[in-house]
Amino acid sequence: MLEELYKEMAQSIIDGDSDISAELAQKAVELKMHPLDAITNGFVVGVTYIGDQFGKGEAFLPELVMAGEAMKAAIAVLEPELLKLGESREMLGRVVLATVEGDIHEIGKTLVGTMLSASGFEVIDLGVDQPADKIIGKALEVNANLIGMSALLTTTMVRQREVIEELDKEGLRPRIKVMVGGAPITKDWVDKIKADGYSEDAIGAVKVAKQLVGKE
Amino acid sequence: MSKNIKTISNPKIKLEVLTQDDVKKIHEATLQIIEKVGVRFPSKRALEIWAANGADVDYEKKIVRVKPQIIEDAIKKAPPAYKLAARDPQQDLQLDGNHVNLGTDGCGVEILDINTGEKRTSCLQDVRDIARVADATEEVAFHWVSLSAQDTPVESRGLHELKAVWENSTKHVQTESVYNVEEAKAAIEMAAILAGGKGNIRERPMLSLMQCTAPPLGHDGGSLDAALLAAEVGIPTGFMTMAACATTGPITLAGDLAVGNAEVIAGTALLQLAFPGAPVFYAAAQTASDLRNGSYTGGGPEDFLFGAATNILADFYNIPLSMGAFATGAKEPNWQAGLEGGLSSFMASVVMSDMLLGCGFLHGSRIWSFAEMMMDCEIFSIVHKMMQGIVVNEETLAMDAIAAVGPGGHYLGQKHTRKHMRELFMPQFMDRRPYSEWETKKDDARDWALAKARKTLKEHQPDPLDAKISAEFEKIIKSVEKK
Numbered sequence: 001m002l003e004e005l006y007k008e009m010a011q012s013i014i015d016g017d018s019d020i021s022a023e024l025a026q027k028a029v030e031l032k033m034h035p036l037d038a039i040t041n042g043f044v045v046g047v048t049y050i051g052d053q054f055g056k057g058e059a060f061l062p063e064l065v066m067a068g069e070a071m072k073a074a075i076a077v078l079e080p081e082l083l084k085l086g087e088s089r090e091m092l093g094r095v096v097l098a099t100v101e102g103d104i105h106e107i108g109k110t111l112v113g114t115m116l117s118a119s120g121f122e123v124i125d126l127g128v129d130q131p132a133d134k135i136i137g138k139a140l141e142v143n144a145n146l147i148g149m150s151a152l153l154t155t156t157m158v159r160q161r162e163v164i165e166e167l168d169k170e171g172l173r174p175r176i177k178v179m180v181g182g183a184p185i186t187k188d189w190v191d192k193i194k195a196d197g198y199s200e201d202a203i204g205a206v207k208v209a210k211q212l213v214g215k216e
Numbered sequence: 217m218s219k220n221i222k223t224i225s226n227p228k229i230k231l232e233v234l235t236q237d238d239v240k241k242i243h244e245a246t247l248q249i250i251e252k253v254g255v256r257f258p259s260k261r262a263l264e265i266w267a268a269n270g271a272d273v274d275y276e277k278k279i280v281r282v283k284p285q286i287i288e289d290a291i292k293k294a295p296p297a298y299k300l301a302a303r304d305p306q307q308d309l310q311l312d313g314n315h316v317n318l319g320t321d322g323c324g325v326e327i328l329d330i331n332t333g334e335k336r337t338s339c340l341q342d343v344r345d346i347a348r349v350a351d352a353t354e355e356v357a358f359h360w361v362s363l364s365a366q367d368t369p370v371e372s373r374g375l376h377e378l379k380a381v382w383e384n385s386t387k388h389v390q391t392e393s394v395y396n397v398e399e400a401k402a403a404i405e406m407a408a409i410l411a412g413g414k415g416n417i418r419e420r421p422m423l424s425l426m427q428c429t430a431p432p433l434g435h436d437g438g439s440l441d442a443a444l445l446a447a448e449v450g451i452p453t454g455f456m457t458m459a460a461c462a463t464t465g466p467i468t469l470a471g472d473l474a475v476g477n478a479e480v481i482a483g484t485a486l487l488q489l490a491f492p493g494a495p496v497f498y499a500a501a502q503t504a505s506d507l508r509n510g511s512y513t514g515g516g517p518e519d520f521l522f523g524a525a526t527n528i529l530a531d532f533y534n535i536p537l538s539m540g541a542f543a544t545g546a547k548e549p550n551w552q553a554g555l556e557g558g559l560s561s562f563m564a565s566v567v568m569s570d571m572l573l574g575c576g577f578l579h580g581s582r583i584w585s586f587a588e589m590m591m592d593c594e595i596f597s598i599v600h601k602m603m604q605g606i607v608v609n610e611e612t613l614a615m616d617a618i619a620a621v622g623p624g625g626h627y628l629g630q631k632h633t634r635k636h637m638r639e640l641f642m643p644q645f646m647d648r649r650p651y652s653e654w655e656t657k658k659d660d661a662r663d664w665a666l667a668k669a670r671k672t673l674k675e676h677q678p679d680p681l682d683a684k685i686s687a688e689f690e691k692i693i694k695s696v697e698k699k
């Protein structure tokens with residue numbers, strides 16, 4: 001019976017069905033199941049499966065994104081229960097993510113966010129066109145250990161440097177690490193602005209993020 | 217044909233990817249999207265224009281919803297044909313539905329160095345060099361500012377680039393690198409100097425402006441404000457949608473066309489409401505997203521179909537089109553680059569897209585390659601040749617020659633052959649040599665194309681821009697630079 005329920009939970013993630021995953025999470029609450037059991041033995045199994053399939057090239061981005069959404073829906077139900085027990089999920093790290101000021105390119109940043117969440121990071125995605133003070137303010141507010149900045153224009157990549165300089169001025173590094181990315185970003189640029197890490201794609205971004213928070 | 221420019225005209229090949237009924241459905245879907253879902257216009261000026269013209273404006277979300285009639289009436293005010301002026305009037309280009317004009321690609325970030333072949337960050341000298349080579353080719357009819365001059369200040373970069381192109385070519389210049397008010401004002405001043413006064417820009421626009429929409433269903437504030445300034449003085453202005461299936465647009469092609477169309481048509485209507493009769497164009501580079509990594513494919517069958525479909529939409533609205541072609545994801549000039557360049561340019565040309573962008577880039581419009589540019593030009597020449605079709609008449613049926621040769625023999629000695637031989641296409645970069653010759657040299661199109669670019673760069677001297685004008689440009693640029 002329990003095994004059946006775990007399977008259904010995993011399947012709801014694989015199907016990317018947020019309604020069902022939330023329903024199953026609710027059922028777990030009603031059955032007085034420990035929230036972490038439901039997450040680890042049920043929902044996460046689905047996320048891992050989709051992640052593996054994606055890695056093999058057999059699942060596609062929309063499936064990954066929808067699995068992420070379904071996971072979020074389940075967590076939204078289970079997290080309050082977990083808090084009641086005085087416990088929390090173990091995350092790899094907390095990331096504040098944004099596309100820099102003056103830049104509205106969104107897709108790459110969003111994909112990086114999707115991959116990071118799917119890999120166990122807590123991601124706060126601020127969206128596009130975000131000024132330095134907003135990014136830093138949010139990172140301080142949520143006590144993030146990583147700031148991720150996307151820039152796709154040669155005219156806006158300088159904003160990445162501004163954020164780093166500001167963090168240094170406030171003595172916030174190395175407590176907060178900085179990862180950057182986007183079409184014009186090269187290794188040279190990353191060295192020049194003294195960012196902690198960069199990646200050319202979203203899968204690489206997960207690897208870099210894990211290294212930066214010391215989880216690899 | 218204008219001086220030193222090859223354009224496609226009087227096409228003999230036709231292709232109908234969308235029926236009139238399809239177009240009507242897409243149009244109706246578009247109007248419904250604009251009325252019910254709305255389009256985001258994050259510019260105070262734009263929102264005020266919409267409000268003054270009876271649109272429903274949500275100032276907080278910056279979303280505008282507009283009744284179909286307002287959109288349809290506004291679009292009708294757009295001129296169906298006009299010209300892009302060049303520094304050399306003999307190189308003016310007609311946007312009249314009967315000319316396909318090739319442009320370079322634009323706004324890249326890196327270049328394969330013409331001497332070392334190494335990939336490096338783009339700079340101002342690259343912009344000059346590319347302009348000069350493009351000036352010499354007959355395929356390139358106008359420039360898109362090719363690369364970002366990353367060694368110039370951020371706030372005036374778009375202006376340094378424009379100056380560099382005008383100083384190195386007499387052909388028309390289009391930019392997508394001017395997308396804020398300050399630079400737009402300065403660029404207009406530059407265009408005014410070239411035209412001999414602001415009032416003459418409308419008659420002789422040597423600059424045109426391309427702005428991206430922000431899919432799905434949005435615009436960028438800076439781009440909108442820049443477009444409004446340009447349209448006001450008669451600089452041809454277009455909005456380009458890049459709605460990409462699966463990420464910024466619906467996964468299905470029809471849905472993606474409808475979303476992109478809604479962005480472009482709403483933006484175009486705004487310009488017409490503000491400045492009725494302003495020269496505008498439709499621009500598009502729609503494509504699919506790669507399902508594995510989300511990348512903008514810039515090629516593949518979906519992209520080619522969009523290339524052929526969009527001009528049918530632009531024709532329906534009776535405005536010129538600038539169509540993205542040649543955008544390949546290939547990392548070097550190779551099979552993929554040739555395939556994507558060939559099919560995308562053919563599909564967009566066969567429907568007579570007025571402007572065909574853009575030769576020269578690799579890696580999804582990011583890396584410039586001179587070899588790629590030259591080979592793309594040859595692809596355009598091939599399409600140009602194909603579009604002339606097959607002429608059937610007494611002379612081309614060659615009955616006299618056929619009778620003279622009879623069964624057996626050959627046509628090499630016939631006057632008819634000699635008379636028409638130069639009509640056959642003569643490739644510059646195709647390998648038709650004996651195998652053994654290739655075996656000893658092991659060279660190919662890429663080497664020949666690069667060699668041609670190098671030679672052109674060394675030898676071609678474009679008509680210089682008046683030094684006084686250069687100096688005035690310099691002053692304008694300085695005035696926007698931070699002290």
Ligand code: B1M
Pocket residue numbers: 102103104105106107108109111112147148149150151152153154155179180181182183184198199200201202203205322323324325363364392393394395426427428429430431432436438439457458464509510511512579580581582
């Ligand atoms: C935190 O850590 C990390 C780590 C890794 C990170 C990371 C962060 N962020 C990204 N990564 C990395 O991982 C991601 C996933 O694999 C990757 O993200 P990417 O974003 O690279 O990849 C995405 C999955 C798919 N790629 C994309 O979505 C970008 C593709 C291209 C074609 C592109 C698109 C689609 C768009 N554009 Co724009 N656009 C181009 C792009 C050319 C290109 N091929 O890159 C580029 C970047 N654009 C350009 C330009 C000029 C512009 N664009 C503009 C607008 C747009 C659209 C809105 C139409 C659209 C974006 C739609 C959207 N909602 O996001 C304008 C910008 C306005 C503004 N203020 O921002 C405008 C200025 C044009 C105009 N005049 O209006 C060029 C910039 C050139 C330059 N020299 O600066 C450009 C190279 C194309 C070109 N040659 O013209 C990696 O980079």
